[in-house]
Every structure is written in structure tokens, then in C-alpha cells.
Amino acid sequence: MRYLFLLICLCMAFASQAQDLIYKNDGKIIGAKILRTDSSFVYFRHTEPPKQLDSIAQSEVSKVEFDYSQKAFKSSKPFSRNAVSVSIGGTSVLLGISYDRIIGQERNYHFSGRIGIGSLSRQTNINTHLSFNFYLNKVRTQFFEVGAGLAIPLNERNSIDYYNLYLTAPILGYRIQRYEGFFFRVYVSGLYMRRPASANSWISDVLYIPTIGLDLGYSF
Incomplete structure (x- = not known):
């Protein structure tokens, strides 16, 4: 029972660290919580302190991996031109x-x-x-x-x-x-x-x- 409790705690710890990953064209990977996207940019919050808000152009991104356990993410409509x-x-x-x-x-x-x-x-x-x-x-x-x-x-x-x-x-x-x-x-x-x-x-x-x-x- 003690080991089961420890396993559950470890799973919860990993889940709390779950994040989205932004892969850049230059090979760098950004750990982030993606807030929304549009046709030109990806808007996100860094997971590393001080966890500031930021954005990156879609042209600089090779791919994005979402943590689908975080169901709060919703892609927004494109920017109104x-x-x-x-x-x-x-x-x-x-x-x-x-x-x-x-x-x-x-x-x-x-x-x-x-x-x-x-x-x-x-x-x-x-x-x-x-x-x-x-x-x-x-x-x-x-x-x-x-x-x-x-x-x-x-x-x-x-x-x-x-x-x-x-x-x-x-x-x-x-x-x-x-x-x-x-x-x-x-x-x-x-x-x-x-x-x-x-x-x-x-x-x-x-x-x-x-x-x-x-x-x-x-x-x-």
C-alpha cells in the first residue's frame, strides 16, 4: 500500500509538470503553456520562471506538441484583418x-x-x-x-x-x-x-x- 501511494504521488508530480512543447526551426525546444494560436503567431506562457507571456511567429515553428490532458486549450479564430x-x-x-x-x-x-x-x-x-x-x-x-x-x-x-x-x-x-x-x-x-x-x-x-x-x- 505504501508503494502504491508513492507511485500515485510520483504520477501527480509528473502531471503537474506537464507542458506543451514548441519546436523551433533552429532546433531549440521551448517548454510552454500555449494560450492560443492564429494564422501568424503562437501565444504562450513560459514554464520556466518568471513564466512570462510571449509569442512566436508561425514561420519560426517546425511543430507544436500539446499536452492533451490539459483540455483548457482552445485554438482561437484568426486575427480579424x-x-x-x-x-x-x-x-x-x-x-x-x-x-x-x-x-x-x-x-x-x-x-x-x-x-x-x-x-x-x-x-x-x-x-x-x-x-x-x-x-x-x-x-x-x-x-x-x-x-x-x-x-x-x-x-x-x-x-x-x-x-x-x-x-x-x-x-x-x-x-x-x-x-x-x-x-x-x-x-x-x-x-x-x-x-x-x-x-x-x-x-x-x-x-x-x-x-x-x-x-x-x-x-x-
């Missing part, structure tokens, strides 16, 4: 709709582009953004954004008479983009507008307006 939103302010000027797409994804950031239609009174514009989004948390749902944009009016506003060129200043912002569902983005930028020379002056007028933009929508 698309988002549609209602746009307020920013390069939409007043109100608009936009489509956002993750173009490329790296270990510490992703590169995204946006195209939208905005309006103000009788004027409509097409606007676009290109930005780098740096991860602010381990699960990669919050980002610090740096980029630039362009807004081109489709028709003139005769009441103000600024002509067909709006350029935005560099964009600084914050976004929440989960693996599916709620999409939020807030950013600061500016509109640079130019009016052609009038009969009274051969010098064109220039106006720069700082602006804040807000996008609320759905990622998928």
Missing part, C-alpha cells in the same frame, strides 16, 4: 463611413490602410490612411498608431471656396481591434487646405485646421 466603421471628424471632416484593412503583420506591429467617404455640408471627399500600429498589450488588441493620410474633395464648397486639395498631417492615434467584434479608433491629425489666388490677390490662401477623428465599428 478587416473593419468597417462610422467615422466622425478627422479626414472625414464631419461624418463618413470607412473600411480598414490590415495589410501586413509583423512580430511587434502591423501595417494597415483605410479608405473612406466623408462629408461636410455640400462637400464630399474620399480619404485614405496608411499607418503602422504598434502592439500595446500581449494579446494584441490595443495599438499605438502612427501614419499619414490624404483627403480629396469631390466637389467645391462655394460658400468657403477652398479648392480641391486637402492634405492631412501625420496621424497619431490609439485603436482597439479585437479578433472579432468591437472596433474603436481615435486619432489626431489636421487638414491643410489651399484656395487659389483671387482677382484681388495673386497669392493663394492657406489654412491649416487641427482635427480629432473617431471611428466606431465592427472588425471581422
Whole structure:
């Protein structure tokens, strides 16, 4: 009976050390508790102290062995690369709709582009953004954004008479983009507008307006 008890204790000790194994292309093996995967990365917690959270690109992994006795593991859905939103302010000027797409994804950031239609009174514009989004948390749902944009009016506003060129200043912002569902983005930028020379002056007028933009929508 004493030996049976000892055997049970040993089995429990080995079970408590059970872990997943990540085999890298360079031959190294990482002992880990895998939290989830997507099409680009494996997210895990190291089993060695201090047991920090980490991630590794799928391209660096040759294979993964799961401890199937740990049934809590569930593979997550791929990262949502698309988002549609209602746009307020920013390069939409007043109100608009936009489509956002993750173009490329790296270990510490992703590169995204946006195209939208905005309006103000009788004027409509097409606007676009290109930005780098740096991860602010381990699960990669919050980002610090740096980029630039362009807004081109489709028709003139005769009441103000600024002509067909709006350029935005560099964009600084914050976004929440989960693996599916709620999409939020807030950013600061500016509109640079130019009016052609009038009969009274051969010098064109220039106006720069700082602006804040807000996008609320759905990622998928």
C-alpha cells in the first residue's frame, strides 16, 4: 500500500509538470503553456520562471506538441484583418463611413490602410490612411498608431471656396481591434487646405485646421 501511494504521488508530480512543447526551426525546444494560436503567431506562457507571456511567429515553428490532458486549450479564430466603421471628424471632416484593412503583420506591429467617404455640408471627399500600429498589450488588441493620410474633395464648397486639395498631417492615434467584434479608433491629425489666388490677390490662401477623428465599428 505504501508503494502504491508513492507511485500515485510520483504520477501527480509528473502531471503537474506537464507542458506543451514548441519546436523551433533552429532546433531549440521551448517548454510552454500555449494560450492560443492564429494564422501568424503562437501565444504562450513560459514554464520556466518568471513564466512570462510571449509569442512566436508561425514561420519560426517546425511543430507544436500539446499536452492533451490539459483540455483548457482552445485554438482561437484568426486575427480579424478587416473593419468597417462610422467615422466622425478627422479626414472625414464631419461624418463618413470607412473600411480598414490590415495589410501586413509583423512580430511587434502591423501595417494597415483605410479608405473612406466623408462629408461636410455640400462637400464630399474620399480619404485614405496608411499607418503602422504598434502592439500595446500581449494579446494584441490595443495599438499605438502612427501614419499619414490624404483627403480629396469631390466637389467645391462655394460658400468657403477652398479648392480641391486637402492634405492631412501625420496621424497619431490609439485603436482597439479585437479578433472579432468591437472596433474603436481615435486619432489626431489636421487638414491643410489651399484656395487659389483671387482677382484681388495673386497669392493663394492657406489654412491649416487641427482635427480629432473617431471611428466606431465592427472588425471581422
